[in-house]
Amino acid sequence: MLRAAPFIKRIGELKFRHNCSLQLAELFLTEMTKIFGASEILGILLTSEVVLEAASRGVFEIVDLCLKYFPELLWNINFVEKLEKEIVEGRHVELRRLLIGHNAVRCFADNDPSEGMTKLNTLIKWSPRCISPDVSGAAFLLQRELQWFQAIYVVASSYKWLKFQMHTKTPWEIFVERRKELFKEAEQWMKDTSTSSSLVATLIITIAFAAAFTVPGGNNDSMGIPIFLNKGSFMVFAVADGFALLSSVIATLMFLTILTSRYTIEDFLHSLPRKMVMGLTFLMLSLASMLVAFSSALTIILSERFKWIYIPITSLAASPIVLFAILQLPLYIEMVESTFWPRLYRPIKLWK
Incomplete structure (x- = not known):
């Protein structure tokens, strides 16, 4: 009888638990929708911050599942802003790709001045959450940060407005200043x-x-x-x-x-x-x-x-x-x- 190597067995067990958890979550959403109705479950998802917590931890599958069953979540502007904030703070690339796939590009390219400061503070701050394990070397980590900046601040007029309101520095100048150590590394x-x-x-x-x-x-x-x-x-x-x-x-x-x-x-x-x-x-x-x-x-x-x-x-x-x-x-x-x-x-x- 053939026996799997210990590390292969652990990987198999981890994958099995992962699939079971995802199936359980999908079953839970389906059954709860049948019992309470889609509108009530939608309200629970908006108020309980389950989706936001999953996005904060980078759990792509849970966010994808909730948006798949309840795309109405993206109609709530307040929810979308909070979801965007969690994605940008954690630098979750796959979650941003998911939002773009759901036609939520406006969340990242919105040029509304009232949201400029929030997006600025979310993007330019630097924390250990920004460090991704799939990046090889400090140079490519800095490259990833520059890609995030380029992907979100794509309209030059937003820079001018923020500088005019803040009377100090542009978002780019603040972005560079807070990454001096990373730049040296x-x-x-x-x-x-x-x-x-x-x-x-x-x-x-x-x-x-x-x-x-x-x-x-x-x-x-x-x-x-x-x-x-x-x-x-x-x-x-x-x-x-x-x-x-x-x-x-x-x-x-x-x-x-x-x-x-x-x-x-x-x-x-x-x-x-x-x-x-x-x-x-x-x-x-x-x-x-x-x-x-x-x-x-x-x-x-x-x-x-x-x-x-x-x-x-x-x-x-x-x-x-x-x-x-x-x-x-x-x-x-x-x-x-x-x-x-x-x-x-x-x-x-x-x-x-």
Whole structure:
């Protein structure tokens, strides 16, 4: 009899409890609606703050379920303002996408002066609730904050009105002032990461350049042509080594561009994250290509004596790639998505 590993069993049990809780909540709403009527349940949801509490904790499923059964909740302006406040304070991206999907964009783009101060205070304040576990590094956390600011304050006239009323600073100036520490951490994180990564890329350039002139098996003394030129493994080695060299050069240029950047806070929205993602992408490609070149070189040297040598070599070369996929790939995907296709701007499709 097969037994699941302990951590797989825990994940399964957690998922089962999650589904049961969601089904119980859905059953409760359905049965209570039949007993008391939709209008009374709607009033309870508006006065009990159950939905607002779920939104405060980022429980997407409960909010989605309540809006699915009672879309009339979004007709109450006071409720919508409170719901928006909880979503913005907790930086709950999926809940904002849900509201956009329910055609509640006006909640985030409303240009009514009477609501300007409330939205300003909600957005610009900084607290531990703003830190998301799916963000890799301080630079991408600052990027997420800038995306929130851009998503909510999309109308320039609101800036002018708030500055006129407050007689001190614009929302942008207050936003930047309250994130000085985060900005310093983001700048230091970007510089440290670029320095370390450029060092690795430089080492790969050195190794790949040297390997191009010291090919496996050596060259023919009279012609200077590689001895194993006609072997398929040699062509794999040549292509992989060349690709590793070019990729590492591009990665180094990207990291040097980051190191020489002017480092304004606006650069952390698009410019610096894109360069970092591209630099890391080419660095990983160069590492993978270097492993392929190393494996093909060993195969060329040892295949004459050990015909089966390519099997363990391939397995060993693939192990670092598998290890990276397990440890870093989720954060890397989140980094790429946040930079090139941020979820914050994409509404959830309610009807497919």
